[in-house]
Amino acid sequence: MADREMITIEIDGKSVSIEKDSTILEAAREVSIYIPALCSSELVEPYAACRLCIVEVNDGRKTKLVTSCNYPVRRPIKVNTSSETVLRNRKIILEMMLSRWPNVQLIKDLAKHAGITPPRYQHPAVDLNPNACILCGLCMRICEQGIWENIINFTNRGADRSVQMPYDSEQPHCIGCGACAEICPTGAITMIDDPNQPYDADMVRRAGMRITEEMIRFDKEQCDMRGVGTAHLVEIMDAYDLLPVMNYRFGKHEDSSKISSDVLRTFFTKGKPDGCWLGCTMACAKAIENFELKTGPYKGEKVLVDGPEYETLGGSSNMGIFDPRFVIEYNFYCDTYGLDTISFSTGLAFVMECYEAGILDMEKTGGLEISFGAKDAALELLHQIGRGEGFGLIAGKGIRYMKKYFVENFGADPGFVFDIGMEAKGMEYSEYVTKESLAQQGGYGIALKGAQHDEAWLIFMDMVNKQIPTFEDKAEALHYFPMWRTWFGLCGLCKLPWNDVEPADNAETDEPAKVPGHVQGYCEFFEGVTGKPQTMDSLIGMSEKVYNFQRVFNLKMGFGKREHDAIPYRSAGPVTATEYESRQDRYDTQLREDVGIDPTGMSTIEKVAAMRKYRESQYEHLLDAVYKRRGWTNDGVPTVAKLMELGVDFPDVIELVRKHGG
Amino acid sequence: MIIVNGERLEWSPGKTARDVIKEKNYLFPLLIVRINGKLVPRKKYDSTVIPDKATVDIIHLMSGG
Numbered sequence: 001m002a003d004r005e006m007i008t009i010e011i012d013g014k015s016v017s018i019e020k021d022s023t024i025l026e027a028a029r030e031v032s033i034y035i036p037a038l039c040s041s042e043l044v045e046p047y048a049a050c051r052l053c054i055v056e057v058n059d060g061r062k063t064k065l066v067t068s069c070n071y072p073v074r075r076p077i078k079v080n081t082s083s084e085t086v087l088r089n090r091k092i093i094l095e096m097m098l099s100r101w102p103n104v105q106l107i108k109d110l111a112k113h114a115g116i117t118p119p120r121y122q123h124p125a126v127d128l129n130p131n132a133c134i135l136c137g138l139c140m141r142i143c144e145q146g147i148w149e150n151i152i153n154f155t156n157r158g159a160d161r162s163v164q165m166p167y168d169s170e171q172p173h174c175i176g177c178g179a180c181a182e183i184c185p186t187g188a189i190t191m192i193d194d195p196n197q198p199y200d201a202d203m204v205r206r207a208g209m210r211i212t213e214e215m216i217r218f219d220k221e222q223c224d225m226r227g228v229g230t231a232h233l234v235e236i237m238d239a240y241d242l243l244p245v246m247n248y249r250f251g252k253h254e255d256s257s258k259i260s261s262d263v264l265r266t267f268f269t270k271g272k273p274d275g276c277w278l279g280c281t282m283a284c285a286k287a288i289e290n291f292e293l294k295t296g297p298y299k300g301e302k303v304l305v306d307g308p309e310y311e312t313l314g315g316s317s318n319m320g321i322f323d324p325r326f327v328i329e330y331n332f333y334c335d336t337y338g339l340d341t342i343s344f345s346t347g348l349a350f351v352m353e354c355y356e357a358g359i360l361d362m363e364k365t366g367g368l369e370i371s372f373g374a375k376d377a378a379l380e381l382l383h384q385i386g387r388g389e390g391f392g393l394i395a396g397k398g399i400r401y402m403k404k405y406f407v408e409n410f411g412a413d414p415g416f417v418f419d420i421g422m423e424a425k426g427m428e429y430s431e432y433v434t435k436e437s438l439a440q441q442g443g444y445g446i447a448l449k450g451a452q453h454d455e456a457w458l459i460f461m462d463m464v465n466k467q468i469p470t471f472e473d474k475a476e477a478l479h480y481f482p483m484w485r486t487w488f489g490l491c492g493l494c495k496l497p498w499n500d501v502e503p504a505d506n507a508e509t510d511e512p513a514k515v516p517g518h519v520q521g522y523c524e525f526f527e528g529v530t531g532k533p534q535t536m537d538s539l540i541g542m543s544e545k546v547y548n549f550q551r552v553f554n555l556k557m558g559f560g561k562r563e564h565d566a567i568p569y570r571s572a573g574p575v576t577a578t579e580y581e582s583r584q585d586r587y588d589t590q591l592r593e594d595v596g597i598d599p600t601g602m603s604t605i606e607k608v609a610a611m612r613k614y615r616e617s618q619y620e621h622l623l624d625a626v627y628k629r630r631g632w633t634n635d636g637v638p639t640v641a642k643l644m645e646l647g648v649d650f651p652d653v654i655e656l657v658r659k660h661g662g
Numbered sequence: 663m664i665i666v667n668g669e670r671l672e673w674s675p676g677k678t679a680r681d682v683i684k685e686k687n688y689l690f691p692l693l694i695v696r697i698n699g700k701l702v703p704r705k706k707y708d709s710t711v712i713p714d715k716a717t718v719d720i721i722h723l724m725s726g727g
Contacts, residue, residue, distance in 0.1 A: 222691050223725050233726050239689040310726055460690070460722035466668040467721070500725045507694040507701055513723055 011079040024068035024079055025053055035068055035081050036090070036110055039136035041183060043216050044145050046070035049137050051093050052110070056080040065089065091116060099123040103130040104186050125159035133163055133188040139180035146216045147179055147281055148226075148273040163188075175279035178205035179212060196529075203528030207521040212281040214501045219282075223500050228261040228268065229284035230310035230500075235260045237314065241583075242433045242459060244318040246372045247349035248422055248570050249579050251433040255322035259313050263324050267291075282497050285309070291328055295379045296386075298336075305332045308341070314431025315345025319352060320372030330382060337386035343398060344385070346428035348378055350399050350421050359412040366390040399423040419569040424451035425559050434571050437463040438615075439474040442622045445567040446478065448550050454495070456481035461513055475625035480514070486543035491526070498522070545646045548630075548638045552653050555637060555660060562636040565623060573615040577604040580611070587611055637662040666718045673714045680707040682718060692723040 005020040011028050018027040023046060028035050038050040048067040055068045058078040065085065080086065091114050098111045099119035140153045140163060151174040155164045165171045181189040182205070194201040219226050234256060237243035241251030257263070268286040276285035288305040308331045316327045334341045352372045354360045362369055366384075368391060370377040384392025394405055403421045406412035422429040427450025434440040440463075443456040458477050461467045468474045488495040503517040510516070516536070523534040554560030574580040580587055581604055588599045591607060595614045599607050627634055631642035637660045643649045656662075664673045666682055679695050679702050695702040695710075696719040702710045712718060 230726050236689050239687050457724050457726065460724060464667060464688075464722050465719070499723060502692055502723060506723075512694055512721065515723075 007073050007076060009073055009077050009079060012081055018073055020074060021072045024055060024057070024066070024071045024073060027073060028055075028068065028079070028081060033081055036113075037069055038106070038110075038134065038185060039138060040069040041138055041142075043183065043213060044138060044141040047137050047141060049135065050097075052090055054086055054089055054093075056083045056086050087114070090114060095119050096123070097134065100125060101127055101129075101132045101134055101186075103128055104132050104134060105130065106185055107134065129188075131187040133184075134186055135161055135163070136185060138183045138185065139163060139189060142179045142183045146212055147177060147279060148271075148283060149173055149279070152180060173278070176205075177208060177212070177279050178202075179209060182206075182209050198529045199531030200528045203524050207524040207528065210503075210521055211497045211501065211518075214503055215281045218504070219501055222502060224261075225282050225284040225496070225500050228265050229286045231261040231264045231286070231308065231313060233310040234313050234317075235262075237310075237432065240459075240464065241436075244314055244349070244431050244433050246320045247318060247346075247353040247420060248429070248433055248435075249353075249576070250582055251435075253317060253320075253322065256317055258322040259316060259324050259327055264308065264313070267324065267328065277494065280494075280497075282500065284496060284500070288328055291332070293329060293332065294325070295329065295376075296333055296383050303332060306335060307331045311431045312341040312345070315341055315349075318345055318349040318431060319375075319378055320349075321375045321378065323375060326375045326379070330379060333379070333382050333386065337382070339382075339385065339396075340428075342430050343428040344382065346422055346431070347395060347399050347402070348381065350402065351381070351395055353420055354402075354406060354412070354417070357416070359406055359410055359417070364391070364410060398426065399428055400426045416575075419575045422451065422568055422570060424567055424571075425449070425554075425564055427451050429571065430454075432457075432459060434459070435573055438572075438618055438622055439468055439477055441567055441572050441619055442474065442478050442626055443481075444571060445565045445619070446623070446626060447482070448547070448554055451567075451571075455485055467513070471621050471625035472629075474622060475629040478622075478626045479629045480540070483540045483543040483547055484514070484519075486547050487522075487539050490542060490546060493522075545648050548643060548646055549648050549653075551632075551636075551638055552643075552648075552657060556656055560636065561660065562623060562627075562634070565636055567619065569612060569616070572619055573611050574608055577608060580604050580608050633661055635661055664712060664714065664716045664718055667720055671718075673712070673716075677712050678708055679710045679712065679718075682712065683707065683720065686720070688720055688722070690722050690725075692725060694721040694723070695719070696721070 006017050007020050008015055008017045009027060011031060011033055014031045014033065016027050016031045018030060025035055025037060025040060035053050035055065037053040039047050040053065046069040048070045051067060053068045054065050056079070057064055057066050057071065059075065094111050094114050095116050097107050098116060099121055100123040101107050137154065143149050143151050151171050152163050152165055154161055156162060176191055176194065178191050181191055191201065198204050215226065224232055234243065238252045238256040243252055243256055245251065245253045267288045269289050273283045274285040274287060286307065290302045291305050292302050293299055305328050308327050312331050313327055316322070331341055334344050351360065352370055355370045356372065368377045368381060370381060381392055381395055384390045385396035394402060399421045400423050403417045406417055407414045424445050429444060429451040430453050432440065432453055434444060437459040439458040443453060443458050444451045447455040456478055458468070458481065461477060462474065468477050485495055498518050499515050502515065506512050506515055506517060519536050523536070523539065526532070526534045551560050569575055574587065587607065591597045591599045591610060595610060597610050624634060627636050632638050637657055639662050640649065640654055640657060643653060643657065664671050666686060671682065671685065679697065683693070695707065697710065697712055697716050
């Protein structure tokens, strides 16, 4: 984002340069000039209710009184914050406030500062409560603008005006986030009901409020999760050559802008919380209303679609389809049939490449011409999977099944289908190209559940930042992040608020990738619920027990050894000459600089082979380093010593790992 | 010549942090920029000029599912 237009104004003789459309109040704070204001907060839109922030503005033509909290600076002006007119008017306002709320400390202090002795008259609606509501409206505005709810609002008029829940009744939508109480300047709102009886509800609320505050302040300029959710990653992944295109062969496409977040934004229902988690202020799950379906059992009906998120969009580019309406329709039907959009799209990308490679034809697919970009055929196959019919019976069983089936029944080259069939441990890859990040290849391959990025997303750290250059560095990242993200699973928490919004001071911390401020917040959250103080290390310790136990479970089920952490070669490098040649400069340079081979005079096939030999050996070295860091044998089995250290050395566990050399 | 995330990049007088971000096509919003180890605040990307032979780290954080 480019720097905005700056305007220089004068406040009480001081010059201040401020972004256009900032308010006078913001400008005054920049140069430490105090203007009293009761209804103003950086967390909500200005409201100009209390009128205390009045100042005198001279725009070169005339002088006028304005409220500084909502007066936008658009041209050079002169501001006087304490002229005789300003002080006289402010004093009258304060005197009226003091007469109504004589015991509210905030009002008393301001009145004293303004030189007001006891007011000259008695207010007919005088409220003697020291924590009286002063009708500033901050609470209802934070609820509406910050939390995206409307639990409380003003009711009645004149002297009867007050803040209430509708019909003065308890609202089930109120989750007790406490934002209204937190922002209230007089303590008029207190939380009285904590049905879950946490150890320290205020500690939990404070940790939550910090995230809420960051979302309100920074989200628009950071990830815009409230606006478009994870869809914003489409254009980013395309820019970094990481968006899977045509079964992960490529990382970008000239048509990717057709399914970018700007396009999806026009479809999304706006300005409402999504309902994924009541009260979550990240609100990143999006919905599309009144979408008319073109195919399938609900053809012609207008439906509500939950999504699409990034993976569903990336899955579409992976099938070579760049049509937002297709994405929305396949999203709807995957949800309706109970299918995962990742497994479906990655599976279809594999089918499409097999079709183009001649392994499949129309006879084998039951008449479907299913090459890359064939959106009608893709939807038809989706419906066949849903109905359990035709070729859908084969495709619906996933890539691991299809690879074997195509080799045994269609004479497919096993080497080729195993190279391009993007699954690990039987689960389809999610939607990132990993060829240029060895650490991420491990992130997918070693993940316990199969090829998912949600244990560790390390591509930027590794490929772009070059922060983890050695095998040991990568192994450390492949220890910390999977353990950290396992912790979210242990506590039933979503990980997105951890790193999809960033605290203001994150850049100044030692390890910004870990977002230490948020890790501290989770420690407080845990302590607030359980009463047990935590540190970053103790949270990781919780996960390490479970993670190792899960690895042992995998072992028991036949998925827990080195051979099961193998990855399809497409995950590590170019399988075909076309892929190599599409990024020839990059690969030739790497052959020269990293592998130590001069590619001059080599055929593309020879270069592909040389690159493969190098990258496959790199992956094996990575496994060695990760297993060592985790306290596992070189075959990927947790050692007895490690399990004893973690306190999960149950007799049947020890017996099992001993059988496998642990 | 300057070094940006370990890779060489042409230097020219007046080149700013913003210019490098644009030249590298770094679209990701969660960036941390350091020039010779010194943090550059987000608001100063346009006005911070990079000296020749500088080491520039443009750290991308993580986001997404």
